[in-house]
Amino acid sequence: MKVGELVERSGVPLPTIKYYLREGILPPGTPTGRNQADYGPEHLRRVRLIRALVDVGGLGITAVKEVLRSIDDPHQFGHEVRGTAHYLLTRPTRADRSSPEWRQAREDVLDLIRRRGWQVYPDRPEVDQVADALHAIRSLGQDDLTTLLDTYAETVEKLAEEEVGLVMRRPDRAGTVEAVITGTVLGEAILVALRRIAQEHFSAQYSR
């Protein structure tokens, strides 16, 4: 297809497509003449993936670039691509991590991970993030909320097993890695938004 059709079918304006080409996140089409190129279904798919990551997932172009490099690397399989995606999605927090109370919170998170039998590297950034939140809850004296920690862990364990099983069952590498990215970014958006909707439902029952 010509670039005009790519614009039409993806709904992404021409200047944006040109920007993706310049940034190298969209591979060039096959040249068909001076200033003309032919694009295939893989280009349309790539444009849609970029839009999903940027518009729905909230990723910046630099993060998108990294994710796509990981997808395009034939030596990276589902698990490695997931690692890259998780790393890129980790918003740096500015929480103070120097206090003994914070270190205790981190120990408690590692303890939770051990209790569940999850085999993960203890230096994952997500461990620190959970510690940040746990420490903040405690510093606010909201200790009753920390009783939810085990509920959260149990909940995500069931969910993650199903999610990971679904994408890993894909027959081809390309399909798996794309599903890992889509599932991580878009699944998270769905989970967070649905949780709020469900909270509204239950919360409204208390206001009657």
Next chain:
Amino acid sequence: MKVGELVERSGVPLPTIKYYLREGILPPGTPTGRNQADYGPEHLRRVRLIRALVDVGGLGITAVKEVLRSIDDPHQFGHEVRGTAHYLLTRPTRADRSSPEWRQAREDVLDLIRRRGWQVYPDRPEVDQVADALHAIRSLGQDDLTTLLDTYAETVEKLAEEEVGLVMRRPDRAGTVEAVITGTVLGEAILVALRRIAQEHFSAQYSR
């Protein structure tokens, strides 16, 4: 306590405390002399809450201001404060919502909400967010991932019931509204990070 002690105990530097005072998100202390004021435990608590929202929750100062206004308004109870918090946490997406496919995705989300018996306003921003993600997944041809939608809904329903029940059981209005904010913002941070940790665990098993 003097402002120096507030700095010491909260770990928040003096210029930041002064900024909070200027912005009106931290109420002034009781004047005890020229350029001196006395601060109580409620000031320490407020500073910690602001840090939790900013550092861990990723909220901007404008959003924090709105959340605190909602907490400080004695006419707003748990449910209304939750509504404000959810509204402020909704990151605007730039997804194109004009296509018939997007409208279909939104209908499907509303259908899911009806099937679960959740009584919520259909014009909530979260409904559009779920539709954005669902539409993006479909446009990428990853339709098998949409089978997870019911799993997500079932998962968050159980979780939300427990979360809301816990904070609404608090005896006083101030305790409830603070727990609503803490639970919404920090609970979400925990949920998202723990999901990724659990995914890593299951994902690693497939890479062996």
